[in-house]
Amino acid sequence: MVKTLLLTLTHYHILRFISAAGPTTRSELAARIGLSKAAMSGLTRELLDADLLCETSTVQKQGRPSALLDLCPHGAYFVGVSMVSDPALMALVDFRGAIVSRVKIERNLDPEALAGVVSDALPILLGKAGIPKSLVQGMGVTVSGLVDHEQANIIKSTLLGWQDVPLAKYVHQQTQLPTFIENDAKTLAVSERLFGEARDRHSFSLIWLGEGIGAAHFVHDRLHRGAHGGAGEIAHCTIDLDGLPCRCGKVGCLDTVASMIAILDMARAEGLKAETLNDIEVLAASGSSVAIRLLHRAGSALGLAISQIIQINDPQMIVVTHRESRFDGLFATVMHQTIEANVLPRLAGVTPIKTRRVADEDWAIGAASVATHSFLNGLI
Ligand SMILES: [Zn+2]
Known part of the structure; x- marks a missing residue:
């Protein structure tokens, strides 16, 4: 209340x-x-x-x-916990999505111990901002992995080594705050819907280009989860029938060609000295044919997958989120060109493709926005 x-x-x-x-x-x-x-x-x-x-x-x-x-920014506050970064980041966010205080916490991989860490940090977070707990309406926690429909349980998180973890229950028991768990890409999509460029869009897709590739889709103002929570997860769409084995057990998934892990692994295997996408872009700009080929292949694979999302869902907008300091090189150019070349001419050019860099605190704001979204929908 x-x-x-x-x-x-x-x-x-x-x-x-x-x-x-x-x-x-x-x-x-x-x-x-x-x-x-x-x-x-x-x-x-x-x-x-x-x-x-x-x-x-x-x-x-x-x-x-x-x-x-x-x-009113001061009428309701929400706590966001990002398990995407290490150490984890916990933020107190106002009703309009602005961070008012933040604290780094241990990314404890024991779920019950993590709930204790979050609970211990909560008074510190509130104290820094001088906000009483009574104004906090709820908490969101973002993790990479598969989260159930109720946003209560983590079905599987490879990164955290968790399977069937009722994290919302543990955190609620310790903090007494209504708690919602959400997958990383879906978290960014909710944040984009509430506070970002998709604020007035009821149907859009968000792609998260990180170590792996995530995707989330708002359809008629609802986050589309599918029957088993895996709707639109493009990372494991087959993009190359004769491609490399994927960690999921298939071959030729988009993840094996265009995720940051895949791009950097291939770059190193081909003898390039690269720690980031931008390093490969610099090499490509200086004429490295290997770098050009890798970026071309990855950008066209991601562009092809996005063109298929456009064909299937006809969203009002696509937002490609990433961690890179620059995202205007060959990879992005090829991605854009491939999207345009592979959608029906009727749809070409009508779907804005936005790109946005995501910093650590954006994950915490996103996690809080998951709770804000639940509040606005009367679920708290
Ligand atoms: Zn796969």
Whole structure:
């Protein structure tokens, strides 16, 4: 519960609308949500009193000033824990997705011990920001791996060596906060939907180009999970029928050609001195035919996989996320060209392809946004 207000479905609807649309006037809210102006005025007053909304500025509407309402950053806070980085990062994030405090914690690989670490760090995190625990609505934890529909259990995480781990239960027992677990790429997609470029998009796909390749898809405003939680995981789409063995047991998966582990392994095997994608880009720019071939192959494989997502889902936007300091070299160019060349001409050029660098703290914001998303959908 927020302050003294018991939120109704209509309150959540208003908050979700503003979260997606940005600052909005009462009359526009009334028209878009289908309520009278008087009813909307009462509901927004309740949300203002609960500090979940605030008036940001005024606009002139038909000659009269109208106040714009936005989410109040100080009305609700969420904790995000990123298990993607080591040490793990824990952040306190406000209602608009800004970090207000952060603390690095041990990435303990014993799930119950980790819950204790998180619980011990919570008062430190809150103390740094001077925020009472009563304003924290929930916690999100992001991990690489497969997470169940309830966002409670980790079905399998190769990186953490976990299988069937009820982490949400452990963390909740220790912190008493509603806790939601989410996979890494899905975490970034939720964050992008709430606070990023996909804020006003109801259907989009996000690709995470990391050591492995992740993908997540919002379809009609819902994270599409599929029947078994593995929907749209493009890493193990076969891209080369005669390709290399993959860690999943198949051969020729996208992961064996275009993941950062694969690209760097192939570069080293071919005698290139490269620690990052950018190192290979520099070699390619200086004329290394090996570097050019590797980047071409990886960029076209990823582009081909993305073109198939566009053909299958026809999303409003694709966001390619990565860790690289630069993402404008041969790899990205070939990826873009391959996408354009392999979608139907009708779809060519109509799907914006955005790229975005992800830093350590983006994972913690993303984890918190998973809890924010649950809150806005009335699940807390
Ligand atoms: Zn595979």
